[in-house]
Amino acid sequence: MPNLSTGEGHVADRVRSSCRRRLAAGRRSRHPNRRRKVLKLARIDDERARDQARRSATLVSPSEIDDLLGKIELVEVHNWRRDDCIVRDGESYAEAADRSGMGSLIPGASLTHVRHDFAGTVSDATGHLPLPRNGSFSPSLQRLITSAKPIVVYACDGADMPSAARAWLILRYLGVDAVRVLDGGFPAYRAATQESGRSQPSSALTTPLPRPKVISADEALHIGRVGTLLDARPEAAFRGNAQTAEGGHIPGARNAPASALIGTAGSLLPTVELRRWFLRHNAIGNHRKAAYCGGGVQSALVLMAAALVGLELPIYLDSWSGYIKDAGRPVQFGDVPQSASEGTLDASGCSD
Structure with missing residues (x-):
């Protein structure tokens, strides 16, 4: 199970404890109606705890990022339509962005692109953003797959969260367990920083979610x-x-x-x-x-x-x-x- 002893995870721990107490009380009760009600509430509490665990395993709150910097691989994901830098033959998108003077919105984040880093080579039988194939991974994707640090991906705009989700999906499919998405992208991070001025404790993922399944x-x-x-x-x-x-x-x-x-x-x-x-x-x-x-x-x-x-x-x-x-x-x-x-x-x- 995810380590939920701090931050949002602490809430899930309390909910789980409440659930166990309700179940014990329901089993002890001699009144059928009360027993049914207590058991129903216990199931609701249990589902709430599961929801919190899954959310902590998939998303990162904007207020957590500053506390995580240096401990994670932070990745900015650009929309597949974005073409404000030209990628030359033999050059990665990150190299092209650096040559063009493009910097990340959050200092220290590496720059990636949906088409260049989280899609493979188009053929007559594939879509326009096919699954990357082993042996033809971009340098950035190869580095992320072998990273020893947990990965957090984010979009430049809240409405472009699908781009970050695409990066999450590809990394999960390729076997990366510790990858999460910054909820709300860069705008949410900027708003959280301006509002609070400091980050909140984070919860860590230790148990992977099921691998995504790709169908024909x-x-x-x-x-x-x-x-x-x-x-x-x-x-x-x-x-x-x-x-x-x-x-x-x-x-x-x-x-x-x-x-x-x-x-x-x-x-x-x-x-x-x-x-x-x-x-x-x-x-x-x-x-x-x-x-x-x-x-x-x-x-x-x-x-x-x-x-x-x-x-x-x-x-x-x-x-x-x-x-x-x-x-x-x-x-x-x-x-x-x-x-x-x-x-x-x-x-x-x-x-x-």
Whole structure:
């Protein structure tokens, strides 16, 4: 279990102790109604403690960062669309950024880029941000995989938390256990620093969460037919345009924009609200489920949110940009099934 003896973890310890007391009281009670009520409250307390442990294992509070500097590998993640420095052949993104005079927003953080560091080589069978393959990792990714320090990744903007979630997902998939995301990104850190002037104690992760599972296009198509397939893109990209054959979605998918998971302050929603979100989209239960988006960035945030509520959710990482490369795959526009062979699909429906 995570070490929750300080900071937020101390709250979880107290909740667990309360849960044990309630269970003992419920078992001793001779009144059936009271016993049921006490046991119900104990289960609620236990779930609350589990939620807190999962959140501490996945996210870092902005007020913790200053206290962690020097003890962690702090990583700034740039959006895959960002192109304000040119990466030359044989040069890493970090080297290109340094040559361009680009510095990190939080002093001491290393600079990374979703496309250059957390995606592999594009082929005719992949999406536009495919899974990095062993042997072709960027120098920055290779260094992070072998880092002896816990890793904290953050986005430059709260609305761009999907980019940090993508880094989290790839590192978790490649075997890194001690990696967390700065909740709210740099703006939340700046606000916390200005407000308090000092950091708070942190909680450390000692037990890893389950590894993310990556599925194929055929598996995603099957889940769309028999289970719940979440499409994390904006509604316009999901619905598409049947007349121009742009956009659309995998048949049976449910539109579940990842942007709804981020609160007004740029931080991830509280766990109880995340659970309600998954329930609304029929993504909690024993049936098969998965998520995808345009290129495996927005859906990475969905997977991270799923981890916070204890939900193991596979991802179709190649997503829509990979799916439409096979013109024989069925496509649905709005609520009307169509075929990808009935028109040339444009990548404008990919979002990210």
